[in-house]
Amino acid sequence: MEHKSTNITWHSSTVTKEDRQTLNEHKSAVVWFTGLSGSGKSTLSVEVEKKLHQHGVRTYILDGDNVRHGLNKNLGFSKEDRTENIRRIGEVSKLMVDAGVVTLTAFISPYLADREAVRALLDAGEFIEVYVKCSLEEAEKRDPKGLYKKARSGEIKGFTGIDAPYEEPVAPEITVETDRQTLDESVEQVVEYLRNKGLA
Ligand SMILES: Nc1ncnc2c1ncn2[C@@H]1O[C@H](COP(=O)(O)OS(=O)(=O)O)[C@@H](OP(=O)(O)O)[C@H]1O
Ligand SMILES: Nc1ncnc2c1ncn2[C@@H]1O[C@H](COP(=O)(O)OP(=O)(O)O)[C@@H](O)[C@H]1O
Numbered sequence: 453m454e455h456k457s458t459n460i461t462w463h464s465s466t467v468t469k470e471d472r473q474t475l476n477e478h479k480s481a482v483v484w485f486t487g488l489s490g491s492g493k494s495t496l497s498v499e500v501e502k503k504l505h506q507h508g509v510r511t512y513i514l515d516g517d518n519v520r521h522g523l524n525k526n527l528g529f530s531k532e533d534r535t536e537n538i539r540r541i542g543e544v545s546k547l548m549v550d551a552g553v554v555t556l557t558a559f560i561s562p563y564l565a566d567r568e569a570v571r572a573l574l575d576a577g578e579f580i581e582v583y584v585k586c587s588l589e590e591a592e593k594r595d596p597k598g599l600y601k602k603a604r605s606g607e608i609k610g611f612t613g614i615d616a617p618y619e620e621p622v623a624p625e626i627t628v629e630t631d632r633q634t635l636d637e638s639v640e641q642v643v644e645y646l647r648n649k650g651l652a
Contacts, residue, residue: 476509479649480549480554481651482545482555482578483556483646484561485556486621487618488618489560490595490597493515493558496635497513500556500642504652512553515558523544538570541559542573562619581626600613
């Protein structure tokens with residue numbers, strides 16, 4: 453993206469990310485849930501956060517409700533707008549990780565290049581991609597918000613999985629299969645990974 457501001461310098465503070473992590477007694481990273489609408493991203497992020505919080509981990513969830521209603525309320529669902537949506541969320545995630553927080557994000561983030569751009573913003577090991585894998589058939593059967601029905605009838609255009617693409621992750625850190633596993637199994641799988649990385 454074009455860099456419009458000039459004559460700006462980076463102002464570093466004396467308290468570093470590492471200092472904050474030491475104070476918190478855990479590292480920080482972004483746990484990036486990606487998958488179709490209805491795959492279980494929000495449900496999983498909420499349950500994983502609950503577990504982490506119980507273990508004394510500082511957490512925050514970024515999802516559509518706190519981002520598309522505020523920071524990104526000027527964005528729709530064209531390819532360009534989705535890319536800008538993910539770019540901004542990536543930048544916010546980076547700030548949250550710098551603040552020492554384990555940040556969980558729940559966005560479809562359908563484009564591989566957009567997710568890789570977020571990965572590139574962060575240090576090694578700080579971007580944990582969780583592919584919330586679920587067949588379109590099952591997601592459509594769940595249809596928790598009735599949006600697939602609207603997409604099939606043509607009331608919503610450019611809906612992910614129907615007439616807009618979803619590019620599957622190539623090498624995600626974690627894959628959970630919500631049409632084959634129970635919610636508890638998926639939650640435990642994510643928490644176990646985070647525990648092994650000093651994040652839980
Ligand atoms: N056209 C279209 N395609 C996909 N999704 C749509 C669309 N229009 C509205 N919605 C609703 O918006 C939620 C997805 O927003 P995201 O910010 O996660 O999308 S993206 O990452 O920018 O692609 C998504 O929420 P989830 O079901 O939680 O994934 C939908 O409820
Ligand atoms: N194993 C599972 N993991 C996650 N969600 C599940 C699972 N089985 C059924 N569900 C249901 O699927 C729906 C997923 O919706 P949601 O979490 O809003 O998905 P997304 O955020 O990806 O759109 C919820 O109603 C949830 O209860």
